[in-house]
Amino acid sequence: MGDLFANLYFGFSVSLAPYNLLACFMGVFVGTAIGVLPGLGPVATMSLLLPITIKMEPTAAIIIMAGVFYGAMYGGSTTSILLNLPGEASSVVTTLDGYQMARQGRAGPALAICAWGSFIAGTLGVLGITLMAPALAEMAVKIGPPELVALLCLSFLLVVQFSGGSRPRAAASALLGFLLSTIGLDPVESTPRYDFGTFTLMDGVGFAPLVIGLFGISEVLINLEKSEKMEVFKGRIKGLWPTRQDWRDSAPAIGRGSVVGFFMGILPGMGTIVPPFLSYSLERRISKRPEKFGTGVIEGVAGPEAANNSATAGSMIPLLTLGIAPSAAVAVLTAAFLTHGVQPGPLLITEHPAIFWGVVTSMYTGNALLLLLNLPLVGMWARLLTVPYRYLWPLILLFCGIGAYSVSNNPADVMLMAVFGLLGYMMRKLNYPGAPLVLAFVLGRLFEEKVRQSLVISRGSYETFIAHPLALLAWIASAILLLYPFFLRGKRTTHFPAEEEE
Amino acid sequence: MPRRSLFLLFVVALVCLPLQSAHSANYPSYPVQFIISFPPGGPGDTTIRIIHPALQKNFGGAIQLVNKPGAGGAIAYTYVKKAKPDGYTILSTMSAPLTVGTALRTLPFALDDYEYIGAYAFGATGIVSKPDKRWKDLDGLLAYIKKNPGKLNYGTSGAPTAPYLTMAAVLAIRDLKATPVHYKGSGPARNAALGGHVDFSAGGFGAMQALLRAGKLVGLAITDNARDPKFPDIPTLKEKGLGRASIGLWAGLWAPKGTPKAVLDKLSAALKKTAGDPAVVKKLNKAGFRVEFVDGAGAKRLARQDHETSREIMKAVGIKKK
Structure with missing residues (x-):
């Protein structure tokens, strides 16, 4: 323990040096900005920053890049709440209750709780890195394809329940997501499927065009057909800050979201996209008012936003301790290390202690800076709603286009975005939720890959899926989840009216 | 209408910009785009990003790095194949999509569709x-x-x-x-x-x-x-x-077929000088690559050899071309 404090002290002496502190501020500032802009994501931004940072000291360069990565998670919620338009893929879930809050004039509290939730989760996540990084990384590597299959199945079951509306419609939307995830080279033998002979579809549907089209473009289309004086809400903005009751509702959600996000972030492939979904469904599951979810409950905003922040911290663990990149954004961070002649991995902490502890401690500082940066902005963002929509929508379209293009610099992705924009529009018109599609799309790809790898390793024996204790545990949990509503049904109906009388 | 004529002048200038640059005497007169077939952080991306600052200096002109990942590199390779051979669009990537990829799949590009500028980093x-x-x-x-x-x-x-x-x-x-x-x-x-x-x-x-x-x-x-x-x-x-x-798995530079020899030589010379820079060598070594400059003709030989080896292996193992 004494060692730990010595290391932290050493780390802070590095990260609080004026130059590194400035780098940290630059990073989180840029991160917030691109997080707010729909479409522009951390991956594209970090790769644009790489050539700029190459002239800097390695520690400062990594600090600035990491700042962009977790800073983006703060900004991502802003447009989700204000415009029903996820600024980052990780903020898709935030649209569900965040936007409803904005329509009720509660954009301020929603934004503020996002900033606080992100800060708490981010700090808890870094604390997690500080205390248990090496042990956790070793454990994450032990989770093989069969265990992942079970975990993915559990995740999916957890999330399926969350879309408040019609179950069959949510299921149909998820099914479409699964089908879309089968487009492109198959994950094991690399045989092209449903790509119509085009290179763009050979790697499958791009995630950015899908999400930006489905949510961004469709939102603009829906709004444009409403009357010209479209406004998110009419009336006065009711208070900018969360009330005491808001805090009471959100605090446990933030805590749970932080834990879920942190551990999911360590797993390969989950990234920062799946954890918010899980957090949301978890909150809805254990809430005393699940039927209110989707109508603007604050814990439905706080939990997921906490989850995506602690997930960024979690996904740094495999990188810092094993040199493994669990997501695309972390892969760019790996490149940042390598371009400075530093090899991330088990030896990082002994060979470059200044970089390791400097970067880790800069994340504490960065989260504090982000809070200071984002809280004063809440008032400004909330006022954005008073800008007439006719000025907003061309800008939104522009950023959507840039966002879809900038991931692979492929013009065809912009076309793809337009197609998904139309699909999203139709789905909205017919009342099909978009979130299950996105989640099924992400999980589907990973699920197929892991099922097939498991079966190759086990020579086609399905026993492999229950042979591992962790997998078995996940299956049992899944079974309980499936049966749980049947047990609860009787209890709920007797319980609820009594509570409402209070 | 001065404003309108100014605008016209601007348009004319824009149109003339590429025309003027076709003269290789003042090459490069605007930034050269290096197309990378990997996403940021991929193997062929890291190598070029490591040498980028030094290469830019030795080349004496701005070099823009553009990632066009996808389809195992096919998107970038096709893009450069179809690009104007004026020296402003250069392919910067690993050899495998060209050497191994064309052996495994039917692809709309082949070994002879490019001018070889040189190889600089060797992986294994x-x-x-x-x-x-x-x-x-x-x-x-x-x-x-x-x-x-x-x-x-x-x-x-x-x-x-x-x-x-x-x-x-x-x-x-x-x-x-x-x-x-x-x-x-x-x-x-x-x-x-x-x-x-x-x-x-x-x-x-x-x-x-x-x-x-x-x-x-x-x-x-x-x-x-x-x-x-x-x-x-x-x-x-x-x-x-x-x-x-x-x-072989190596990183190199390619240009569209028909690119003027003067352009190829200039790039090749800059690459050679960069590969001899001890600071660059050290960083590439750390990233897991051996550094050796091989000129265009040599790189072409290497590519052919790797392509043949791939085809022989496919025959021996029984892998069919898709």
Whole structure:
């Protein structure tokens, strides 16, 4: 323990040096900005920053890049709440209750709780890195394809329940997501499927065009057909800050979201996209008012936003301790290390202690800076709603286009975005939720890959899926989840009216 | 209407810009785009980003790095093939999509569709396993597979990649059987070996090095022509009489067919000078690459050789072109 404090002290002496502190501020500032802009994501931004940072000291360069990565998670919620338009893929879930809050004039509290939730989760996540990084990384590597299959199945079951509306419609939307995830080279033998002979579809549907089209473009289309004086809400903005009751509702959600996000972030492939979904469904599951979810409950905003922040911290663990990149954004961070002649991995902490502890401690500082940066902005963002929509929508379209293009610099992705924009529009018109599609799309790809790898390793024996204790545990949990509503049904109906009388 | 004429002037200037630059005498008169066929952070991306500042200086002009990943590199290769051969669109990537990719698949580009500027960084396929296995080296592993035919699994960086072809060829040459489990890239394949999900793995050597140095993995063999000075204990396949399984993995620069020779020479000279810069060499070594400058003609020979090797391996192993 004494060692730990010595290391932290050493780390802070590095990260609080004026130059590194400035780098940290630059990073989180840029991160917030691109997080707010729909479409522009951390991956594209970090790769644009790489050539700029190459002239800097390695520690400062990594600090600035990491700042962009977790800073983006703060900004991502802003447009989700204000415009029903996820600024980052990780903020898709935030649209569900965040936007409803904005329509009720509660954009301020929603934004503020996002900033606080992100800060708490981010700090808890870094604390997690500080205390248990090496042990956790070793454990994450032990989770093989069969265990992942079970975990993915559990995740999916957890999330399926969350879309408040019609179950069959949510299921149909998820099914479409699964089908879309089968487009492109198959994950094991690399045989092209449903790509119509085009290179763009050979790697499958791009995630950015899908999400930006489905949510961004469709939102603009829906709004444009409403009357010209479209406004998110009419009336006065009711208070900018969360009330005491808001805090009471959100605090446990933030805590749970932080834990879920942190551990999911360590797993390969989950990234920062799946954890918010899980957090949301978890909150809805254990809430005393699940039927209110989707109508603007604050814990439905706080939990997921906490989850995506602690997930960024979690996904740094495999990188810092094993040199493994669990997501695309972390892969760019790996490149940042390598371009400075530093090899991330088990030896990082002994060979470059200044970089390791400097970067880790800069994340504490960065989260504090982000809070200071984002809280004063809440008032400004909330006022954005008073800008007439006719000025907003061309800008939104522009950023959507840039966002879809900038991931692979492929013009065809912009076309793809337009197609998904139309699909999203139709789905909205017919009342099909978009979130299950996105989640099924992400999980589907990973699920197929892991099922097939498991079966190759086990020579086609399905026993492999229950042979591992962790997998078995996940299956049992899944079974309980499936049966749980049947047990609860009787209890709920007797319980609820009594509570409402209070 | 002065405003309108100003606008017209601007349009004319825009139109003339590329025309003017076609004269290679004042090349480069605006930034040259380097197209990278990998996403940011990929192997062919890291190499060019490491040499970028020095290359830009030696070249004497601005170089823009543009990632166009997708379809195993096919998007970038096709883009550059169709680009104007004026020296402003250059392909900067790893050789594998061109050499191995065109052997495995029917693709709308071929070895002869490009001018070769040069190669500068050489990677290798590494075969690794955990230190607690029954075998200590490649011979031990191959002997163990012989005693347990078809029992072992090995991770690969993907079905259409050189490490898989190399490992399949090693097994075919010795008439052994083990089951490949394809992962998405060298990183996941290495993790599969590290986590004990497969018995050993074949993937890009660069991705293995951090864990090899930490002793968490053991290197059994690499495909390069000579041993890596950082890992003098890891033998090459050539030493083991398995040189036929080696496919080169190198980073280079290509231009569209018909690019003026003066342009190619200028880029080649800048690349040669950069590859001789000790600071650049050190960084590339750290990232897991051996640095050696090979000129355009030499790179073309290497590409042809790797392509032929890939086709021979496919024939020997029984992999059909898709």
